[in-house]
Amino acid sequence: MIVDRSVMRASWLGRVPYRPTHELQRSLVEQRKADQIPNTLLLLEHENVITLGRRADQTHLLMSGGLAAANVAEIVETDRGGEATYHGPGQLVAYPIISIRELKFGPVAYVRILEETIIQLLRGYGIAGHRVVGKSGVWIGGEPGSKPAVGDIPEGRKIAAIGVRISGGVAMHGMSLNVSTDLSLYSHIVPCGMPGVDVTSMERETGQQVSVERVGREWAELFADVLFLDVEWRPASQFPEFQSAHVPVSV
Numbered sequence: 001m002i003v004d005r006s007v008m009r010a011s012w013l014g015r016v017p018y019r020p021t022h023e024l025q026r027s028l029v030e031q032r033k034a035d036q037i038p039n040t041l042l043l044l045e046h047e048n049v050i051t052l053g054r055r056a057d058q059t060h061l062l063m064s065g066g067l068a069a070a071n072v073a074e075i076v077e078t079d080r081g082g083e084a085t086y087h088g089p090g091q092l093v094a095y096p097i098i099s100i101r102e103l104k105f106g107p108v109a110y111v112r113i114l115e116e117t118i119i120q121l122l123r124g125y126g127i128a129g130h131r132v133v134g135k136s137g138v139w140i141g142g143e144p145g146s147k148p149a150v151g152d153i154p155e156g157r158k159i160a161a162i163g164v165r166i167s168g169g170v171a172m173h174g175m176s177l178n179v180s181t182d183l184s185l186y187s188h189i190v191p192c193g194m195p196g197v198d199v200t201s202m203e204r205e206t207g208q209q210v211s212v213e214r215v216g217r218e219w220a221e222l223f224a225d226v227l228f229l230d231v232e233w234r235p236a237s238q239f240p241e242f243q244s245a246h247v248p249v250s251v
Helices: 017-032 107-123 183-188 202-206 214-228 239-243
Strands: 009-017 039-047 051-052 075-076 084-087 091-099 127-131 133-142 158-165 170-178 230-233
Touching: 009 017, 009 127, 009 214, 017 039, 017 075, 017 091, 017 170, 051 230, 051 239, 084 183, 091 214, 107 133, 107 158, 107 170, 107 214, 214 230
Parallel strands: 009 039, 009 230, 051 075
Antiparallel strands: 039 091, 051 084, 091 170, 127 133, 133 158, 158 170
């Protein structure tokens, strides 16, 4: 099989549970390492779930909030970087299965690319996003480019989180961007290990509703452009690996 290295396959999966999607990512990573598939981008919303990254611990779960009452049925320990975060309806999740080794990016540069493309996307909606030194993700308000002292919580509001895993030069996991997320569900965790951090969404910042799928497709084009790749949009049902992984695709 000849892999077209100028193409990134992209697919909108709809709203899907976390665990089978994680297994799908792992399968795609192995195929990408073996050069059996091109760079691939999964765009989706998750069912309500709290995930714990490699630096998370049980103190990041605030159980008194009543997870069951909030319909957060799953708490999943996962292999991405970072601490605790929430995924659910109204939040864009992007999982690029990308050979950063082939594209000649180091891990830090790759995270900066994820941040920069989110910032570019937000600018198109009239939202001024920025980075905070020493804290991955994208922020609104506060002082752009600020560097909080150790232990201090950044000023402003966090709108996007990033957590990746790189194995054999291939990246998985990625970013989550709050579009119209129910922000009250963040009260059940210490987001990204930062007690008291303010979390926001595009809807909260603009007062306007926007389709998560639309935002995902716009971001995918920006991301591909930075990587000098062409996006090849394909329905999830056309990928045999989606079917073999038994991911319940909602389109």
